[in-house]
Amino acid sequence: MGQKLADGLSYPPGALRADRAAAYLSMSTSTFLKLVDEKRLPKGKRLGGITFWSRHALDNFIESYEGEGGDEADAVDAEWRKMLE
Numbered sequence: 001m002g003q004k005l006a007d008g009l010s011y012p013p014g015a016l017r018a019d020r021a022a023a024y025l026s027m028s029t030s031t032f033l034k035l036v037d038e039k040r041l042p043k044g045k046r047l048g049g050i051t052f053w054s055r056h057a058l059d060n061f062i063e064s065y066e067g068e069g070g071d072e073a074d075a076v077d078a079e080w081r082k083m084l085e
Contacts (some may be wrong), residue, residue, distance in 0.1 A: 015052040016045070024058060038083050040077065 016024060022032035025041075035041040042061055044051040061080075068077065 012055060014055050014059070016055055017050070017052055020056075021053040021058060024055065025062070039081050042084055 013020070018033055019029045021044075022029040025032060027035075032041065037044055042053060042057045044053045065080070
């Protein structure tokens with residue numbers, strides 16, 4: 001009883017710290033945090049002294065994001081900013 005489970009992360013975590021969220025999106029941590037500050041990516045949630053990002057929120061962002069460039073992309077970017085505020 002009380003034995004800690006060994007965890008080799010054979011399943012995807014639901015909550016990611018900045019470095020893992022950045023890796024999940026294939027970018028550097030500094031780029032990830034810059035895009036979060038610019039409200040171009042979902043902001044993290046705080047629990048105690050830890051900030052984490054929901055993998056599902058990042059997945060939803062990826063699935064819905066149309067990319068950058070041109071008027072249509074600017075409109076999508078503006079829409080994301082409104083949703084993330």
